Amino acid sequence: xxxxxxxxxxxxxxxxxxxxxxxxxxxxxxxxxxxxxxxxxxxxxxxxxxxxxxxxxxxxxxxxxxxxxxxxxxxxxxxxxxxxxxxxxxxxxxxxxxxxxxxxxxxxxxxxxxxxxxxxxx
Numbered sequence: 001x002x003x004x005x006x007x008x009x010x011x012x013x014x015x016x017x018x019x020x021x022x023x024x025x026x027x028x029x030x031x032x033x034x035x036x037x038x039x040x041x042x043x044x045x046x047x048x049x050x051x052x053x054x055x056x057x058x059x060x061x062x063x064x065x066x067x068x069x070x071x072x073x074x075x076x077x078x079x080x081x082x083x084x085x086x087x088x089x090x091x092x093x094x095x096x097x098x099x100x101x102x103x104x105x106x107x108x109x110x111x112x113x114x115x116x117x118x119x120x121x122x
Contacts, residue, residue, distance in 0.1 A: 005118035006065065009073055012115055013061035020055025023047050034087070035096035035104065057083070065119075074119035081112035 027047035
């Protein structure tokens with residue numbers, strides 16, 4: 001169980017780092033993948049904010065189990081699950097599809113909660 005818990009946490013955090021990097025390097029395609037395409041004349045600064053936010057959370061999630069341990073990472077995953085739940089609502093409220101809202105964002109929140117549960121058992 002320990003290897004599964006840590007592996008899932010590392011994979012999820014690396015994925016968040018990747019998403020953050022994508023928002024920094026390819027902001028408009030990343031926004032489309034998020035479920036709410038950016039307007040061509042919109043302010044790209046907000047896409048950069050998302051990239052920095054996601055990248056920072058991913059790095060923090062990678063550092064926590066090394067420096068503090070599984071329990072801290074479990075609490076982190078539990079709290080961070082609020083972000084994709086919020087993303088689900090954002091996509092739904094701003095014209096995104098239900099498939100993206102639930103298939104990507106809500107599913108991510110559930111996966112984070114599973115990860116937290118596994119880490120709490122370590």
